[in-house]
Amino acid sequence: MTNTNSTNMTHASGLDFEPIERKTMVMEITDRLLSYLLSGKIRPGAKLPAERQLSEAIGVGRSSLREALKALTVLGLLEVRHGDGTYLKRADSELLPRVIEWGLLLGEKRTMDLIEARQTIEVAVAKLAAVRRDEQQLLELKAIVDQLDTTGNTNSVFEAYTESDIAFHMKLAEIAGNTVLRDMLTSIRSLLRVWIKSVVASEGSTQFSYKEHLAVYQAIELGDAEAAARAMDAHMDSASSRLKLLIEEWNEEQ
Structure with missing residues (x-):
């Protein structure tokens, strides 16, 4: 009726x-x-x-x-x-x-959209962090970068690296000082944990990712917003490409 x-x-x-x-x-x-x-x-x-x-x-x-x-x-x-x-x-x-709220379960297209959205957010965060960081924040960020300099291909190594990787991006969001961007990254932190570990585990190494994070840190240390944005964009391109390949492999195996 x-x-x-x-x-x-x-x-x-x-x-x-x-x-x-x-x-x-x-x-x-x-x-x-x-x-x-x-x-x-x-x-x-x-x-x-x-x-x-x-x-x-x-x-x-x-x-x-x-x-x-x-x-x-x-x-x-x-x-x-x-x-x-x-x-x-x-x-x-x-x-x-x-x-359900995220709508990711509508399929692969939404997952790809989230990958794209994350890249946009992370680049904006890096750019802001480069101009807003102070010396204490740089020290804290460097300590996290040092934790990313690991070797080995065991599950425990990948898990520890994943936590440090997430800490790096969350620290950047804190330094950027934009609560909206920070909350966006916080809301998908658990999903990032899955993605990051999947990518490094599939590569069997963490060094490629460490070098990408180091480039971001170095640009932020110099206070160069454009260089920080470029370094983060390159890092996101690398991570996203690897993740997309993983998703394609999962699709083929289904």
Whole structure:
């Protein structure tokens, strides 16, 4: 039954909203998977049922199910072990309350959009940090850069590097002094953690990334805003290209 009173009020007030679209199939499937993962029926580290079993239980095709599983994998909630199956990494991720809000689960296009948006934000942050930093902040930033100068290709090395990498970017946002930019980066910090670790682990080294961060620091130390922007842009190009390749590989394996 149509609510004519509500419709008339909308037109009478001069407000002209587009109708709200129904959620995509992938979003709906992901909603159900998230509910399942949070229900306690599957414990962190446990293997998910086979795709066929999940698709039959949810009542959807396997191709749509794979898209939803892929989105959760990119977000770091699931781990695909090739030849073995899909496992729940952890059920208490701080990502979970924000997953739907971000809209990343609409598919790969949104993920690519976020990569692009992050690059724009990071370049702006670096440029501001170069002109607003003080000596104490430089010392603190240098200490983080020194932590990035690591070698080795073990999981513990990659995890430690990832935390230092995030600390570097969050310190830059603090130095930049723009609360909006800082809050944007803070809101995707958990997602960045997944991305950064995935990239360095796939390369099997952290040195390429360390050199990129060092170039950003050196420009900020000189107070050269344009050089800082160029160095950060180059770093983001490098990181984004590697991440896109990873996503393409994940797509091909699905």
